[in-house]
Amino acid sequence: MSTVDEAVNRGRNLSSEQFLLLVVGIGAVALLGDLILGLASGTYSISRVARYVTEGILYGLIIGLAGIGLSMTYSILNFANFAHGDYVTTGAFFGWGVTYLVAGWGVASVGPLVLVAPQREVSGAQLDVAITATPIAVLAGLLVAGVATALFVLLIDRLAFKPVRGSGGIPLLITSVGVAFALRYVLVFVYSSSTRGTTASVPSVDFLLVDGYVSIGAHDATLIVAAVALMLGVHFLLQRTKLGKAMRAMSDNRDLALVTGIPTERVIRWTWMIGGGLAGTAGYLMVLWTGTIDWQFGWLLLLLIFAAVILGGIGSIYGAIFGGLVIGVGMHMSMIWLPGGDFTTITAFLLMILVLLIRPSGLFGGKTTA
Amino acid sequence: MSANTTANATDERTRLEALWERDAVKIFVAFAAIYLVYAAIGLALGYSLDGIVNTLRRMTYLIAVYGMVTLALNLHWGYTGLFNIGVAGFMAIGLYVTMMLAKPVDPTGAAQYPGLGLPMPIAIAGGVVAAGLAGLVVAIPALRLRADYFAITTIAFAEIVRLGLTSGMAQQFSVFGAELGTGGGRGLTRNYGDPMNVIFELEAFSSFVDLTNALFGFGPTQARALAYSIVLVLVLIGFYWLIQRTSRSPFGRVLKAIREDEEAAQSLGKNTNRFKIKVFVLGCALMGLAGILWRFRRTGVTPTAFRPHVTFYIWIALIIGGAGSNTGSVLGSGLFVAVLFEGPRYVRRLIEEVVTVGDAPNTFAGAVGPLLSANPAPFLRYTFEEFLTLQFVLMGVALVLLMHRRPDGLLGHREETAAAIPLADRPVAETGAGPRPGGTDSDRGGDSQ
Numbered sequence: 001m002s003t004v005d006e007a008v009n010r011g012r013n014l015s016s017e018q019f020l021l022l023v024v025g026i027g028a029v030a031l032l033g034d035l036i037l038g039l040a041s042g043t044y045s046i047s048r049v050a051r052y053v054t055e056g057i058l059y060g061l062i063i064g065l066a067g068i069g070l071s072m073t074y075s076i077l078n079f080a081n082f083a084h085g086d087y088v089t090t091g092a093f094f095g096w097g098v099t100y101l102v103a104g105w106g107v108a109s110v111g112p113l114v115l116v117a118p119q120r121e122v123s124g125a126q127l128d129v130a131i132t133a134t135p136i137a138v139l140a141g142l143l144v145a146g147v148a149t150a151l152f153v154l155l156i157d158r159l160a161f162k163p164v165r166g167s168g169g170i171p172l173l174i175t176s177v178g179v180a181f182a183l184r185y186v187l188v189f190v191y192s193s194s195t196r197g198t199t200a201s202v203p204s205v206d207f208l209l210v211d212g213y214v215s216i217g218a219h220d221a222t223l224i225v226a227a228v229a230l231m232l233g234v235h236f237l238l239q240r241t242k243l244g245k246a247m248r249a250m251s252d253n254r255d256l257a258l259v260t261g262i263p264t265e266r267v268i269r270w271t272w273m274i275g276g277g278l279a280g281t282a283g284y285l286m287v288l289w290t291g292t293i294d295w296q297f298g299w300l301l302l303l304l305i306f307a308a309v310i311l312g313g314i315g316s317i318y319g320a321i322f323g324g325l326v327i328g329v330g331m332h333m334s335m336i337w338l339p340g341g342d343f344t345t346i347t348a349f350l351l352m353i354l355v356l357l358i359r360p361s362g363l364f365g366g367k368t369t370a
Numbered sequence: 371m372s373a374n375t376t377a378n379a380t381d382e383r384t385r386l387e388a389l390w391e392r393d394a395v396k397i398f399v400a401f402a403a404i405y406l407v408y409a410a411i412g413l414a415l416g417y418s419l420d421g422i423v424n425t426l427r428r429m430t431y432l433i434a435v436y437g438m439v440t441l442a443l444n445l446h447w448g449y450t451g452l453f454n455i456g457v458a459g460f461m462a463i464g465l466y467v468t469m470m471l472a473k474p475v476d477p478t479g480a481a482q483y484p485g486l487g488l489p490m491p492i493a494i495a496g497g498v499v500a501a502g503l504a505g506l507v508v509a510i511p512a513l514r515l516r517a518d519y520f521a522i523t524t525i526a527f528a529e530i531v532r533l534g535l536t537s538g539m540a541q542q543f544s545v546f547g548a549e550l551g552t553g554g555g556r557g558l559t560r561n562y563g564d565p566m567n568v569i570f571e572l573e574a575f576s577s578f579v580d581l582t583n584a585l586f587g588f589g590p591t592q593a594r595a596l597a598y599s600i601v602l603v604l605v606l607i608g609f610y611w612l613i614q615r616t617s618r619s620p621f622g623r624v625l626k627a628i629r630e631d632e633e634a635a636q637s638l639g640k641n642t643n644r645f646k647i648k649v650f651v652l653g654c655a656l657m658g659l660a661g662i663l664w665r666f667r668r669t670g671v672t673p674t675a676f677r678p679h680v681t682f683y684i685w686i687a688l689i690i691g692g693a694g695s696n697t698g699s700v701l702g703s704g705l706f707v708a709v710l711f712e713g714p715r716y717v718r719r720l721i722e723e724v725v726t727v728g729d730a731p732n733t734f735a736g737a738v739g740p741l742l743s744a745n746p747a748p749f750l751r752y753t754f755e756e757f758l759t760l761q762f763v764l765m766g767v768a769l770v771l772l773m774h775r776r777p778d779g780l781l782g783h784r785e786e787t788a789a790a791i792p793l794a795d796r797p798v799a800e801t802g803a804g805p806r807p808g809g810t811d812s813d814r815g816g817d818s819q
Contacts, residue, residue, distance in 0.1 A: 118734065
């Protein structure tokens with residue numbers, strides 16, 4: 001009897017999950033069908049949809065790039081780091097300070113330049129900051145954003161996270177919320193709370209697509225090249241180097257890694273540095289792409305990054321990249337049905353919650369193989 | 371003789387220490403200190419008597435509201451281990467639903483959006499029920515998730531609520547033919563009567579107004595604000611009583627069992643999911659009520675009032691006091707409001723009173739530059755100018771330090787007995803001095819006594 005009960009119960013649990021999956025599946029098919037029919041009949045403009053997809057991919061690349069770091073620390077240190085979004089902002093400010101300094105040397109004094117013109121003393125347009133006009137300034141900024149953030153994140157680990165590393169995921173999570181809050185307002189203290197424009201306009205190429213144009217600017221291209229190169233770099237680092245092997249071993253089983261002689265503390269350090277560096281460059285690229293910088297864009301990005309990481313499965317960098325693209329494209333595609341842009345973020349969060357409910361281990365099966 | 375006095379002194383000391391051990395005494399001392407310090411600050415700032423009393427009233431109001439939400443959160447996290455970081459969302463739902471129900475049907479003047487025009491008590495009940503239902507919607511699917519996923523789901527929910535309220539789409543809509551609206555980013559204005567009128571229109575209230583006028587020189591508005599704060603304190607006591615009763619009931623014991631070891635509770639035949647859903651809904655409804663009481667007298671509300679900051683404040687208060695302790699939640703709210711929330715502003719005013727600070731440089735660069743030539747004045751001025759920014763830094767640092775030094779908070783010792791009968795009152799001789807045969811299961815610090 002009891003086995004029958006068990007089977008019935010299992011069936012019931014299974015059916016509720018499958019029911020949810022069914023509902024989501026039907027919804028997805030309905031939306032897709034509507035999209036195809038709409039495109040075929042001309043209700044939805046093909047070029048507009050293509051623009052949404054392109055924007056979504058670009059946005060998704062940023063989320064994915066930042067997500068790699070979050071995913072790595074999540075799986076190796078076992079906690080959800082709520083300060084990661086503010087690492088993104090910090091990196092952007094570090095990098096753009098250098099870009100302004102290089103591009104504006106002699107035009108304005110050093111202080112305002114390094115602080116990215118806190119009182120709007122100069123603007124990016126005045127300094128003519130763009131990948132085409134001032135490539136060296138942009139590349140220097142990108143490099144500094146990565147390196148300086150990596151070191152900065154290491155410092156924060158030493159001060160805030162290392163002392164409580166052994167006390168489990170939740171205390172670390174709460175600590176990270178405190179770090180996020182403190183860091184965000186330190187940024188306001190140093191860089192001020194004003195929003196400023198950072199770039200001059202750049203040339204772009206227009207592609208004709210049936211009923212309109214899709215335009216790809218020089219900064220869009222820079223974002224794609226830089227993000228893909230960094231993602232490939234991380235892939236080779238994890239797959240080909242000894243450090244990568246050690247990282248994968250640690251995320252798999254920390255104690256086992258320790259007894260095998262892997263210097264876990266050193267691996268943790270490298271994890272923070274790689275994750276922080278990627279977060280910093282993602283922040284820099286985001287500002288290059290959108291052309292504005294403010295003190296809380298990283299925090300606002302954080303939940304989207306979480307959404308991407310959870311969607312892809314924690315611990316998988318490919319999952320984070322894929323999740324980022326899904327979130328980015330999904331957010332922008334939502335504007336086909338829900339115009340105005342009020343609902344893009346809501347769509348992303350709902351996507352994440354759905355994935356959590358249907359497949360908590362993420363689309364990439366929760367394989368913690370970095 | 372002298373031996374006798376020292377014995378007496380030590381006796382006195384142990385008595386005092388025993389007294390200090392009691393949470394109620396700690397709370398009393400802490401609150402007395404808070405009020406005294408703020409009264410002294412008021413004096414130092416040259417406030418008149420009504421100014422000082424008004425300062426203390428504002429403190430009381432804030433402590434009462436934060437105390438309510440912290441107690442509700444304690445029910446979630448402290449007792450059941452549900453990591454809810456979407457507190458602001460549930461508060462928002464409570465307040466918005468109440469306002470939408472209470473606003474008159476015909477919008478007049480500056481109040482653009484119509485409501486249902488229901489009487490206040492029904493509107494409040496509606497808001498509380500709505501917050502509870504929202505909790506149910508989140509809880510049923512999300513409770514299967516790990517604590518950290520649950521946390522992310524709740525904060526995402528709170529953001530969905532806030533962004534949904536901000537969006538233009540729900541600005542005005544109709545349900546079954548009745549027009550309603552959230553007002554979008556512009557929010558809702560209160561164009562119904564003061565919700566406290568039930569009390570203010572009482573005969574006895576006019577003598578309260580006279581009394582406060584005679585004692586502190588209060589006008590009618592200040593008297594009303596004082597009465598409102600007193601009502602909030604009474605509600606806080608009600609919250610405390612309710613949650614204390616809940617946690618001491620058989621229901622509460624199951625909650626603690628879930629917190630300590632959910633599988634063990636399941637193995638004892640408890641349907642832990644049902645318990646978790648019930649307690650989550652209860653806590654969310656209470657958060658909704660606190661949200662309503664927090665702002666329903668103000669002239670209006672916008673969605674920015676429910677940014678994740680609010681949740682962060684409540685968590686700091688909870689962690690200061692110690693998760694799992696109701697007295698701790700109240701104490702934590704008091705300390706949070708007095709030291710971290712209101713403190714920096716008063717310190718700034720005090721400094722302004724004592725020294726003339728002068729013009730601050732308007733950028734950080736202008737502040738740091740002179741430091742190189744050993745001139746700290748511009749930096750200090752800049753710091754002073756940005757005091758309120760640094761207040762948030764202070765809050766973040768405080769949370770990090772608490773997690774480092776006192777993760778259990780001030781009163782969060784969590785040594786509640788799980789047994790229904792009192793164990794501590796038995797004379798020592800009966801229990802015996804030897805180790806119990808059951809082994810050393812008390813070292814987990816849970817409910818294992």
